[in-house]
Amino acid sequence: MNAERRVAVITGAASGIGAEFAHHCARLSYELYLVDRDQDGLANLRKALSHSEQKVTGWPGDLSYPSEVHQLTERINSLKRIDLLVNSAGFSLKSAFLDVDDAELQRIVAVNCTAVVALTQAACIKMKTQGSGWIINLSAIGGLLPGFVGPVYGGTKAFVYYFTLGMFHQMKRHGVYLQALSPGHTRTAIHSQEEKRAIPRSFFVKAAAVVSASWKAAEKRRPVCVPSRRHSLLLNLARIGLGRLVWRGARKIEKLMPR
Ligand SMILES: NC(=O)c1ccc[n+]([C@@H]2O[C@H](COP(=O)([O-])OP(=O)(O)OC[C@H]3O[C@@H](n4cnc5c(N)ncnc54)[C@H](OP(=O)(O)O)[C@@H]3O)[C@@H](O)[C@H]2O)c1
Numbered sequence: 001m002n003a004e005r006r007v008a009v010i011t012g013a014a015s016g017i018g019a020e021f022a023h024h025c026a027r028l029s030y031e032l033y034l035v036d037r038d039q040d041g042l043a044n045l046r047k048a049l050s051h052s053e054q055k056v057t058g059w060p061g062d063l064s065y066p067s068e069v070h071q072l073t074e075r076i077n078s079l080k081r082i083d084l085l086v087n088s089a090g091f092s093l094k095s096a097f098l099d100v101d102d103a104e105l106q107r108i109v110a111v112n113c114t115a116v117v118a119l120t121q122a123a124c125i126k127m128k129t130q131g132s133g134w135i136i137n138l139s140a141i142g143g144l145l146p147g148f149v150g151p152v153y154g155g156t157k158a159f160v161y162y163f164t165l166g167m168f169h170q171m172k173r174h175g176v177y178l179q180a181l182s183p184g185h186t187r188t189a190i191h192s193q194e195e196k197r198a199i200p201r202s203f204f205v206k207a208a209a210v211v212s213a214s215w216k217a218a219e220k221r222r223p224v225c226v227p228s229r230r231h232s233l234l235l236n237l238a239r240i241g242l243g244r245l246v247w248r249g250a251r252k253i254e255k256l257m258p259r
Helices: 016-027 039-048 066-078 102-130 151-174 193-198 207-219 229-239 243-256
Strands: 007-011 031-036 056-060 084-087 133-138 176-181
Touching: 007 016, 007 102, 016 031, 016 039, 016 084, 016 207, 031 039, 039 056, 066 102, 084 102, 102 133, 102 151, 102 176, 133 151, 133 207, 151 176, 176 207
Parallel strands: 007 031, 007 084, 031 056, 084 133, 133 176
Antiparallel strands: none
């Protein structure tokens, strides 16, 4: 991607993979619009990026509210251009499916799926007019391995994966490319301390490695990026019918996986 005077909008920017994308884009002199519900986190990130000479704007907002997603799509419409959208805001359930209340179920679908669709649409319309742009949507390897993560979280990430691939095929003729970024365990705040203690450190990938792999895949216009070799292997084993091996391993750590 040519980074000269480019504009990036990143959701979930206050933490983890989104924050890492923000640092990466700042190093490449992107003008940044950072979205998160965590206002203190956004303020801290803006402070950390203050050395960069580019404009960094915080757009606090909770993407579980349709009105706030709508406000954000209006903001995207009003930008002079948009070269990159990263939909990183997302979360997993803290309790098992049968124990979760309706409101939380609606929230996870709203943030992990509905907001991604609305923001992707707003960005695609603008990028189509420009004839260029990239959208990176955070899926997860768990979305492609049923049983590996909780069914609702996994289902939302499977949705993002297939939605993004479908859009990739619709938009590439307009010079607009999409990527379903599908990491495995990445050491961020999405995992509880209990999970981090129980899962071997070597099992986790660093957020910086996820972003670097995603960027390289984007430069090659690849619609899917699974950042670590270990997670790719896991996925390929499942695809060639060695799913049982994967499930057996998955069941052992099931209790510790994102729901
Ligand atoms: N880490 C992994 O192992 C992993 C693996 C595969 C895919 N992913 C995906 O990668 C994305 C980023 O995750 P991460 O690991 O970087 O997690 P993270 O460190 O928790 O970052 C997610 C950010 O999104 C924000 N967010 C959550 N709900 C929001 C809402 N309703 N409105 C606006 N912002 C909201 C969070 O704010 P709060 O802190 O206030 O909640 C947080 O700042 C997620 O979509 C996740 O599903 C992560």
